[in-house]
Amino acid sequence: MSDILRGYDLACIRGEKPVFSNLEFELPPGQALILSGTNGSGKSSLLKIIAGLLPAQRGRISFFDENILGDQDWISHNICYLAHKNSLKAEMTVAENLAFWAALDQYDGDIREKAVKVGIDHCLDLPVCYLSSGQARRAALARVLCHPGEFWLLDEPTVGLDSKGVRLLADLMADHLDKGGRILAATHIELGLDPAKTTTLNMLDYTFSAHEAFHELFQEPWEEDFQC
Amino acid sequence: MLKLGFLIIVRDLRLSMRHGSSTTMVVSFFIIVVTMFPFAVGPEQEILRKISLGVIWVAALLSSMLSLDSMFQSDYEDGSLDQFVLSPAPLELVVLAKFIAHWLSSSLPLILVAPLLGILMNLPERGYVPLIVTMVLGTPALSFIGGIGASLTVTLRRGGVLLSLLILPLYIPVLIFAVLAANAVIDGDPVMDHVLLLSGFTLFSAAIAPWAAAAAIRAGLE
Numbered sequence: 288m289s290d291i292l293r294g295y296d297l298a299c300i301r302g303e304k305p306v307f308s309n310l311e312f313e314l315p316p317g318q319a320l321i322l323s324g325t326n327g328s329g330k331s332s333l334l335k336i337i338a339g340l341l342p343a344q345r346g347r348i349s350f351f352d353e354n355i356l357g358d359q360d361w362i363s364h365n366i367c368y369l370a371h372k373n374s375l376k377a378e379m380t381v382a383e384n385l386a387f388w389a390a391l392d393q394y395d396g397d398i399r400e401k402a403v404k405v406g407i408d409h410c411l412d413l414p415v416c417y418l419s420s421g422q423a424r425r426a427a428l429a430r431v432l433c434h435p436g437e438f439w440l441l442d443e444p445t446v447g448l449d450s451k452g453v454r455l456l457a458d459l460m461a462d463h464l465d466k467g468g469r470i471l472a473a474t475h476i477e478l479g480l481d482p483a484k485t486t487t488l489n490m491l492d493y494t495f496s497a498h499e500a501f502h503e504l505f506q507e508p509w510e511e512d513f514q515c
Numbered sequence: 516m517l518k519l520g521f522l523i524i525v526r527d528l529r530l531s532m533r534h535g536s537s538t539t540m541v542v543s544f545f546i547i548v549v550t551m552f553p554f555a556v557g558p559e560q561e562i563l564r565k566i567s568l569g570v571i572w573v574a575a576l577l578s579s580m581l582s583l584d585s586m587f588q589s590d591y592e593d594g595s596l597d598q599f600v601l602s603p604a605p606l607e608l609v610v611l612a613k614f615i616a617h618w619l620s621s622s623l624p625l626i627l628v629a630p631l632l633g634i635l636m637n638l639p640e641r642g643y644v645p646l647i648v649t650m651v652l653g654t655p656a657l658s659f660i661g662g663i664g665a666s667l668t669v670t671l672r673r674g675g676v677l678l679s680l681l682i683l684p685l686y687i688p689v690l691i692f693a694v695l696a697a698n699a700v701i702d703g704d705p706v707m708d709h710v711l712l713l714s715g716f717t718l719f720s721a722a723i724a725p726w727a728a729a730a731a732i733r734a735g736l737e
Contacts, residue, residue: 340597341737363603372594378533379526387526391519391602414533 290351291315292438292469297346299332306332307493310346316437319460319470319480324490330473331371333490334440337471338368367392367434369441373427377416381407381426384415389433401432406455420447428456439463441472453478519604520612527616530589537582541621542628545578549632560637567636568646568697574632575625575650576686579657582621583682584675586613586665587732596669600736606729614662614724622654645697645706649713653693656717659724660685666728670735688716
């Protein structure tokens with residue numbers, strides 16, 4: 288039994304294009320895993336795989352000796368996923384948006400307090416379509432705070448944020464780690480998190496470049512018998 | 516669990532009210548299409564009386580389809596659909612709630628204005644109650660079957676036309692039995708068979724649509 292979230296031998300193919308393979312990671316409680324790598328190296332894909340939105344070609348992710356890959360029930364109660372898009376309805380006010388997602392994710396804390404934390408409490412009653420992109424991103428971060436899940440999967444969380452917003456995000460992440468939460472974040476920006484609590488996973492180490500490896504992954508078991 | 520479904524219905528209704536255009540557009544389209552028939556076939560009362568039910572039903576089918584492609588589209592575009600998949604509410608419940616919201620926002624208004632169009636089309640006096648009853652029984656099937664189509668085409672950027680081609684043929688049973696039932700009442704013929712078949716079709720679509728649509732969305736997001 289182990290409370291470390293471990294990924295084993297993960298491989299991902301988008302379309303026909305292999306993205307990464309043999310990817311392994313470890314995420315103990317109170318730690319952050321920063322995914323780095325160039326565009327297209329599979330950071331978003333890895334987050335989507337963990338969130339169960341994308342099937343992995345191979346591999347598994349274990350938590351307390353159980354494979355949680357694609358386990359919708361476990362994922363829905365433990366994982367909070369912030370995508371590129373903010374998942375906020377332009378026609379509804381910030382408060383309505385946050386209240387809706389909080390109710391759906393079964394969070395029963397104070398939403399206003401979280402809005403104060405990300406600094407958008409003054410536009411709670413504004414429809415999202417009137418917000419600037421930075422403000423909308425902050426509202427999306429407030430949604431993350433209003434999620435009871437222990438695991439945060441953040442895909443480019445700093446997009447649209449000003450330098451103050453980036454510092455705020457770093458503080459929120461540090462806060463979450465202090466409370467024993469875990470974070471997987473794909474980002475290019477140095478957030479200044481405590482180095483003792485941060486591991487960096489360079490996606491380029493797992494790029495699927497070798498041609499043979501590609502064939503190995505696609506090879507059906509019966510094909511092996513026919514090879515010279 | 517039911518509370519979550521209710522939440523989603525309220526949210527979708529609120530969105531369609533704020534958005535404004537969708538319900539108004541559907542109802543206006545319905546009225547305009549029906550209004551065109553007296554112009555096209557001439558003002559002979561006997562002809563209008565004969566085709567009234569069929570015209571109103573066909574117009575209702577077409578107009579309820581107008582708002583279908585927005586059922587999942589905007590949620591897909593702003594990332595809400597991902598969050599629905601990740602939320603503790605089962606996706607089947609989410610899509611069922613969205614079907615119900617679609618029915619409330621685009622079929623219920625049609626049922627409310629249909630009697631007015633009945634006057635326009637010289638619908639016999641005995642035909643009003645059957646028209647409303649068949650619409651209440653039949654239009655939910657339009658939202659359910661249409662919802663399957665909407666979930667299949669959600670990832671296509673211009674899926675609107677494909678969506679119509681996909682689901683209009685599936686609307687035919689609803690059309691046949693609804694018009695048969697209502698006409699049977701007007702002509703004084705036995706009506707129960709048609710009503711039962713119509714209700715059966717609606718219940719059947721209600722039973723399969725949430726699962727089919729949820730599966731289509733999961734597959735589409737990959």
